[in-house]
Amino acid sequence: MLPEFDIRPGIATLPASPIVEIANYGRSLGRSDLIPLWFGEGDVPTPAPIVEAGVKGLRDGRVFYTVQRGLPELRAALSGYLGRVHGVSVPVERITVTGSGMQAIMVAAQMLVGPGDEMAVVSPVWPNISAAVGVAGGTAVQVPMTLGNQGWTLDLEALFAACGPRTKAIFVNSPGNPTGWVMEKADMARLMEFARSRGLWVVSDEVYARLVYDRPAAPSFLEVSEPDDRLIVINSFSKNWSMTGWRLGWMVTPARLGPVLENLIQFSNSGVAEFVQLAGLTAIEQGEPFVAELVERCRAARDQVMAILGSLPRVRVQPPAGAFYAFFQVEGEPDSMALARRIIDEAGVGLAPGTAFGAGGDGALRLCFASRLESLKTALARMAPVLS
């Protein structure tokens, strides 16, 4: 809170992200041997051809203001990509390049919710989503999934029941961060049908769509919708191509929203740096082998992490179907922030506290396993005494 400054109360009181809070704590200790597994990113840098394309763009002077909704060649490439990955035909008019998945989420929130409006959000979920709804002036109503022997499940009836007269949109993130839950196509179709019948928007965050372990790609709402449905699909270059620091994403919307998006982009970052977009174009055109490699690395890491965590008697964990997180409970440890601090202090390992992920997340810890096997093994060996 900054009472001495007259800023919008809802902004002044925004809660800090507990992930940032724990990372700040860990970094403040100055431990050189700290193994940070708290953020959603791997430890492999962006593939060389993508970097080269960005550098070439800079050298070629692609450094000026650009078209708000993205370079035509990148939008065309994204249209082709969605066709290849999901078997859908998405014209470029529906595609907008954004300065990250996060910006796409923010723009969606700005378009859909204001004071008095609600967005139903399937949780546990990445905290930035509810925060973006709050920044836009709306209220995020979290609808918790349940954890059973088969992993996380969403009760669609409970989700529908949470949609009241103030609800404007439903936010789904599948594959989910932090749970790794993957929504099946039949459930997507049911949800889309419900949204249609109630005139609600669906915002589908599909940034982990390629990170699934039992099929080439997770189902997309694009596969169960019509071009004019109230649907916004959020995507990002961050995870698939190790580009978290480049800040590049995209969104698919009904074509009619094009002029609105052009305005919102102009009035926020005024478009994404051209050399960054050129790097993104190379990612789409040449990045498939990297995605395949990343999935295999993550699969091996997932299996290792599950085997080790699963052998600790107090730990309850299910192998995630998608994304790259182990989201696990520790018996007798209801305070996840306190436990995350202890793991930093006693083991020198940085994990995200489950409390960050809203309803259904407390009492859990999130470990990002998109890292080298040796560092994961070292981290788990150091953590074992705390978790045993």
Ligand SMILES: Cc1ncc(COP(=O)(O)O)c(C=O)c1O
């Ligand atoms: C579920 C989800 N959506 C969106 C993003 C945003 O990614 P970026 O802003 O790096 O494109 C993330 C990043 O962690 C995420 O986990």
